[in-house]
Amino acid sequence: MKIKFFAVGGTIDKIYFDALSEYEVGESNIADILKDARVNFQFDIISLLKKDSLDMTYEDRLKIKQVIKDEPNDKIIITHGTDTMIETAKALGRVKNKVIVFTGAMIPAKFKSSDAIFNLGLAVAAVQILPHGVYLAISGRIFSPENVKKNRALKQFE
Amino acid sequence: MKIKFFAVGGTIDKIYFDALSEYEVGESNIADILKDARVNFQFDIISLLKKDSLDMTYEDRLKIKQVIKDEPNDKIIITHGTDTMIETAKALGRVKNKVIVFTGAMIPAKFKSSDAIFNLGLAVAAVQILPHGVYLAISGRIFSPENVKKNRALKQFE
Amino acid sequence: MKIKFFAVGGTIDKIYFDALSEYEVGESNIADILKDARVNFQFDIISLLKKDSLDMTYEDRLKIKQVIKDEPNDKIIITHGTDTMIETAKALGRVKNKVIVFTGAMIPAKFKSSDAIFNLGLAVAAVQILPHGVYLAISGRIFSPENVKKNRALKQFE
Amino acid sequence: MKIKFFAVGGTIDKIYFDALSEYEVGESNIADILKDARVNFQFDIISLLKKDSLDMTYEDRLKIKQVIKDEPNDKIIITHGTDTMIETAKALGRVKNKVIVFTGAMIPAKFKSSDAIFNLGLAVAAVQILPHGVYLAISGRIFSPENVKKNRALKQFE
Numbered sequence: 361m362k363i364k365f366f367a368v369g370g371t372i373d374k375i376y377f378d379a380l381s382e383y384e385v386g387e388s389n390i391a392d393i394l395k396d397a398r399v400n401f402q403f404d405i406i407s408l409l410k411k412d413s414l415d416m417t418y419e420d421r422l423k424i425k426q427v428i429k430d431e432p433n434d435k436i437i438i439t440h441g442t443d444t445m446i447e448t449a450k451a452l453g454r455v456k457n458k459v460i461v462f463t464g465a466m467i468p469a470k471f472k473s474s475d476a477i478f479n480l481g482l483a484v485a486a487v488q489i490l491p492h493g494v495y496l497a498i499s500g501r502i503f504s505p506e507n508v509k510k511n512r513a514l515k516q517f518e
Numbered sequence: 519m520k521i522k523f524f525a526v527g528g529t530i531d532k533i534y535f536d537a538l539s540e541y542e543v544g545e546s547n548i549a550d551i552l553k554d555a556r557v558n559f560q561f562d563i564i565s566l567l568k569k570d571s572l573d574m575t576y577e578d579r580l581k582i583k584q585v586i587k588d589e590p591n592d593k594i595i596i597t598h599g600t601d602t603m604i605e606t607a608k609a610l611g612r613v614k615n616k617v618i619v620f621t622g623a624m625i626p627a628k629f630k631s632s633d634a635i636f637n638l639g640l641a642v643a644a645v646q647i648l649p650h651g652v653y654l655a656i657s658g659r660i661f662s663p664e665n666v667k668k669n670r671a672l673k674q675f676e
Numbered sequence: 677m678k679i680k681f682f683a684v685g686g687t688i689d690k691i692y693f694d695a696l697s698e699y700e701v702g703e704s705n706i707a708d709i710l711k712d713a714r715v716n717f718q719f720d721i722i723s724l725l726k727k728d729s730l731d732m733t734y735e736d737r738l739k740i741k742q743v744i745k746d747e748p749n750d751k752i753i754i755t756h757g758t759d760t761m762i763e764t765a766k767a768l769g770r771v772k773n774k775v776i777v778f779t780g781a782m783i784p785a786k787f788k789s790s791d792a793i794f795n796l797g798l799a800v801a802a803v804q805i806l807p808h809g810v811y812l813a814i815s816g817r818i819f820s821p822e823n824v825k826k827n828r829a830l831k832q833f834e
Numbered sequence: 835m836k837i838k839f840f841a842v843g844g845t846i847d848k849i850y851f852d853a854l855s856e857y858e859v860g861e862s863n864i865a866d867i868l869k870d871a872r873v874n875f876q877f878d879i880i881s882l883l884k885k886d887s888l889d890m891t892y893e894d895r896l897k898i899k900q901v902i903k904d905e906p907n908d909k910i911i912i913t914h915g916t917d918t919m920i921e922t923a924k925a926l927g928r929v930k931n932k933v934i935v936f937t938g939a940m941i942p943a944k945f946k947s948s949d950a951i952f953n954l955g956l957a958v959a960a961v962q963i964l965p966h967g968v969y970l971a972i973s974g975r976i977f978s979p980e981n982v983k984k985n986r987a988l989k990q991f992e
Contacts, residue, residue: 361659376690376783397636398624399658400674466556467692470787472946478555481639484658489647500557500642501519516558534848534941625850628945630788677975713952714940715974716990782872794871797955800974805963816873816958817835832874 362402363487364433365390368424368448369411370441372465372476385410389469390439393480404433413441413448413464421451434458435487437480442466442498442510442517449494449505460494461487462505466515520560521645522591523548526582526606527569528599530623530634543568547627548597551638562591571599571606571622579609592616593645595638600624600656600668600675607652607663618652619645620663624673678718679803680749681706684740684764685727686757688781688792701726705785706755709796720749729757729764729780737767750774751803753796758782758814758826758833765810765821776810777803778821782831836876837961838907839864842898842922843885844915846939846950859884863943864913867954875962878907887915887922887938895925908932909961911954916940916972916984916991923968923979934968935961936979940989 367373367388375386390405408427409420428436434457440448442464449462463483469476483497496503499517511518525531525546533544548563566585567578586594592615598606600622607620621641627634641655654661657675669676683689683704691702706721724743725736744752750773756764758780765778779799785792799813812819815833827834841847841862849860864879882901883894902910908931914922916938923936937957943950957971970977973991985992 371692374692376687376787393636394658396625396631397633397658398673400672400676401658467554470789471692472786472788473554475555477635478551478639478642481636481641481658482643483639484636485640485643485655485660486647489644489660497643500552500555500559500639502643502647514558515556518558529850532850534845534945628947629850630944630946709952710974712941712947713949713974714989716992717974783870789870791871793951794867794955794958797952797957797974798959799955800952801956801959801971801976802963805960805976813959816868816871816875816955818959818963830874831872834874 361435361488362404362433363435363437363484364431365403365405365437365439366424366427367405367407367439368409368416368420370413370439370445370464371467372439372469373410374468375470385412388439389476390480393469393477397477397481399484411441413444416441416444416448421448424448425452428452428455428458428460431458434492436460437483437487438462439480440464445496445498446505446508446510449496452494455492455494457492459487459490459492461490461497462495463497519593519646520562520591521593521595521642522589523561523563523595523597524582524585525563525565525597526567526574526578528571528597528603528622529625530597530627531568532626533628543570546597547634548638551627551635555635555639557642569599571602574599574602574606579606582606583610586610586613586616586618589616592650594618595641595645596620598622603654603656604663604666604668607654610652613650613652615650617645617648617650619648619655620653621655677751677804678720678749679751679753679800680747681719681721681753681755682740682743683721683723683755684725684732684736686729686755686761686780687783688755688785689726690784691786701728704755705792706796709785709793713793713797715800727757729760732757732760732764737764740764741768744768744771744774744776747774750808752776753799753803754778756780761812761814762821762824762826765812768810771808771810773808775803775806775808777806777813778811779813835909835962836878836907837909837911837958838905839877839879839911839913840898840901841879841881841913842883842890842894844887844913844919844938845941846913846943847884848942849944859886862913863950864954867943867951871951871955873958885915887918890915890918890922895922898922899926902926902929902932902934905932908966910934911957911961912936913954914938919970919972920979920982920984923970926968929966929968931966933961933964933966935964935971936969937971
């Protein structure tokens with residue numbers, strides 16, 4: 361089994377710069393998490409974009425759509441900011457021959473109490489079990505993009 | 519959706535006593551992990567046993583089997599030591615109306631680089647997607663008990 | 677031995693809100709750190725201010741000065757933002773009958789790779805050994821406020 | 835300023851092998867801790883022994899004593915198991931021209947809630963402030979070897 365990961369930014373990869381307390385999207389944390397998880401499958405990780413999901417444009421979504429279309433592997437996980445994850449998932453349209461699972465985090469992976477590691481485990485199970493299609497794996501649940509919204513106050517998808 | 523968790527011991531819940539460098543199975547870490555993961559489902563956690571899985575007896579497995587049989591909820595995750603997880607999964611025999619997912623950890627959950635959080639995410643996705651039956655969710659994979667072994671040297675199931 | 681801690685804000689206590697990626701100063705982390713450190717001394721922790729140190733005003737510094745003057749305990753640690761820690765330390769003027777140690781962090785305490793725990797250990801040793809006066813304990817060093825500057829690029833005091 | 839670190843083993847560097855739940859002393863964690871702490875001083879780290887302190891022999895202590903005598907740097911920190919740290923400190927006898935600070939941990943450094951990072955911060959401040967002599971820095975305190983004992987039940991020195 362092989363899983364292809366695309367990191368496009370979002371809270372999951374945010375790091376802290378004390379200079380004026382700004383945040384920025386840093387390197388993807390996927391490789392470190394998979395190493396600690398001692399996973400027994402092949403994987404590639406591609407850093408496609410490093411954007412806060414509120415800054416993601418129509419062109420960015422076209423690019424993600426094209427990259428996924430061109431990707432020969434049929435198991436794909438995309439780490440994405442939670443604010444517009446649903447929009448990007450919907451923008452992919454119908455996907456016939458692949459399983460695409462979006463995940464991300466409410467708290468950056470570099471925090472002690474982040475949800476990033478759990479969410480990645482959730483996505484890894486989902487991508488190898490589910491039938492072809494596009495899904496969100498977050499808040500301990502598997503959602504269809506048509507049937508989910510983010511509850512910002514609770515920091516949960518529902 | 520509701521998931522019922524049974525903790526029966528194993529490395530995942532091991533803690534450290536410096537007195538003579540012994541290890542012992544402590545309290546279950548499931549509740550803390552689900553809290554950080556900000557999961558959006560109902561759950562119960564039952565601590566059934568606190569055993570190193572090498573010490574698990576025939577009577578222990580009978581007890582687990584009975585408890586699962588009596589459990590009305592159909593989504594069940596069992597955290598279990600990795601050394602005899604496969605034996606316990608096989609001992610459950612055929613399960614008709616439930617999804618049972620075993621998981622655990624190679625490194626105790628209280629370690630910084632533990633696989634426990636990822637594995638629990640994996641199990642939570644598996645238990646809500648898979649058809650009725652008994653499975654192992656570990657090493658980033660979903661296995662049937664009939665078709666898996668632990669590679670102790672690599673600290674992986676395969 | 678008793679140590680009095682005053683938290684006035686800064687990076688050490690910053691938390692993350694995913695809403696628009698803002699940062700804010702949260703509750704002090706001192707109590708949790710001292711618990712894990714299993715310290716064998718008495719202590720009180722007072723949250724005096726929750727400010728980014730760049731926002732600290734002349735009135736804030738007057739308040740800190742007055743609180744320290746009124747404090748009967750002679751061993752005092754102040755957790756403070758690093759950007760103006762030196763200014764606040766100088767603003768205390770001469771302190772005759774107390775040891776005042778400023779510390780803080782370049783990376784919030786809630787991050788896995790924060791310097792907060794180490795810095796607090798450094799300050800706790802300093803406050804119980806040093807003669808009366810005002811000091812900074814950070815970057816693995818003990819500094820006099822008159823003889824230190826922050827190197828923002830290196831994230832170190834020197 | 836330069837600090838010389840000698841790691842001789844103990845709980846601070848213990849790692850976990852799931853094979854039969856044994857513990858062993860692994861590589862020293864000092865370098866990683868000093869990197870996160872962003873320290874601004876020179877240092878060398880020497881791994882001298884990897885022993886549980888209960889296994890330390892008369893010959894081991896002679897070796898430590900000789901290495902310290904031959905060491906030209908006058909600021910020395912020794913990470914050591916807590917069970918016989920006091921005995922080793924006493925075995926050094928009078929030290930005229932150096933500051934020797936022993937530290938260690940009740941919980942291995944690789945645990946999330948370890949006291950190792952705090953204790954190392956404590957030792958680093960102590961070694962640069964204290965007059966020549968031999969000390970223990972642990973439990974948030976600085977002790978003379980003649981005037982301290984380990985309270986195993988409380989996991990504290992007093």
